[in-house]
Amino acid sequence: MSFLETRLLGVRYGGIRAVRDIDIKVEEGETVALIGANGAGKSSMLNAIAGVLPHTGKIYFNNADLTNKPVFDRVKLGISMVPEGRGVFGRLTVEENLLMGAYLGNSQQDQDADLKQMYEFFPRLKERRGQTGGTLSGGEQQMLAIARALMSRPKLLLLDEPSMGLAPIMVEKIFEVIRGVSKTGVTILLVEQNARLALESSERAYVMESGELSITGESSELLHSPKIRSSYLGEGD
Ligand SMILES: Nc1ncnc2c1ncn2[C@@H]1O[C@H](COP(=O)(O)OP(=O)(O)OP(=O)(O)O)[C@@H](O)[C@H]1O
Ligand SMILES: [Mg+2]
Numbered sequence: 001m002s003f004l005e006t007r008l009l010g011v012r013y014g015g016i017r018a019v020r021d022i023d024i025k026v027e028e029g030e031t032v033a034l035i036g037a038n039g040a041g042k043s044s045m046l047n048a049i050a051g052v053l054p055h056t057g058k059i060y061f062n063n064a065d066l067t068n069k070p071v072f073d074r075v076k077l078g079i080s081m082v083p084e085g086r087g088v089f090g091r092l093t094v095e096e097n098l099l100m101g102a103y104l105g106n107s108q109q110d111q112d113a114d115l116k117q118m119y120e121f122f123p124r125l126k127e128r129r130g131q132t133g134g135t136l137s138g139g140e141q142q143m144l145a146i147a148r149a150l151m152s153r154p155k156l157l158l159l160d161e162p163s164m165g166l167a168p169i170m171v172e173k174i175f176e177v178i179r180g181v182s183k184t185g186v187t188i189l190l191v192e193q194n195a196r197l198a199l200e201s202s203e204r205a206y207v208m209e210s211g212e213l214s215i216t217g218e219s220s221e222l223l224h225s226p227k228i229r230s231s232y233l234g235e236g237d
Contacts, residue, residue, distance in 0.1 A: 002026060003030075003187055007057055019055070032190065033204070034189060035206075035208070037209070040210060047081075051070060076103070079156045082142075082148075082157070090134030093130050097144055139166050142174050143173075156187045157188045158189050161193055162174050162178065163192060188202075205218075215228065
């Protein structure tokens with residue numbers, strides 16, 4: 001079995017079938033991109049895997065059956081999500097936000113060590129540690145959201161639109177961070193509107209269309225696929 005596997009994963013909102021019987025596989029250590037147009041069902045996929053949304057079908061992770069397991073259990077097993085829109089607590093300080101992400105079973109000592117590591121990884125957050133989340137720039141908030149997710153020492157990081165609303169230079173920075181996280185061995189499932197960036201930053205990719213998978217393959221090959229180029233990279237054939 002793969003590190004992460006969904007089988008016939010389905011999500012519906014009333015009569016809308018947002019995710020339709022999707023099978024994906026992610027191997028340990030891989031970065032896999034999930035791309036697709038607005039409303040394709042990408043966030044619904046991630047939310048179902050994270051456990052914040054009810055689903056049909058099966059999800060397996062690291063040889064455990066996640067089906068119907070609550071979020072807390074999934075966090076304990078090593079799954080952490082950075083949601084679309086980041087979910088930074090605006091009235092809590094940077095440090096308080098980070099501590100909210102710490103896995104509850106961690107000792108004070110582990111938490112302190114993790115905090116220290118995050119500040120090494122994100123010096124900007126260290127400078128801003130006493131500042132409230134709401135006063136950070138968009139890019140800083142994205143960094144904070146990623147750092148908070150890393151505080152639970154995840155094995156699988158689910159990232160939903162990390163580049164959204166950021167200036168190009170900030171996008172570069174965030175993706176540098178994501179590549180850095182990948183180098184530490186964390187498996188990443190990346191949802192990203194910017195298809196070029198997603199394909200350049202991943203090993204494999206799945207393309208979603210109206211709740212279903214359309215194209216899958218190696219990211220380097222998809223970057224050259226005529227269909228991907230015309231539909232997702234804004235290039236004519
Ligand atoms: N809470 C909800 N209630 C009803 N319909 C929803 C809800 N959330 C999502 N949907 C619908 O489900 C479909 C998939 O939405 P989802 O947010 O998963 O797409 P997405 O690929 O992440 O899109 P985007 O790129 O815009 O973030 C859409 O048609 C959306 O309108
Ligand atoms: Mg989305």
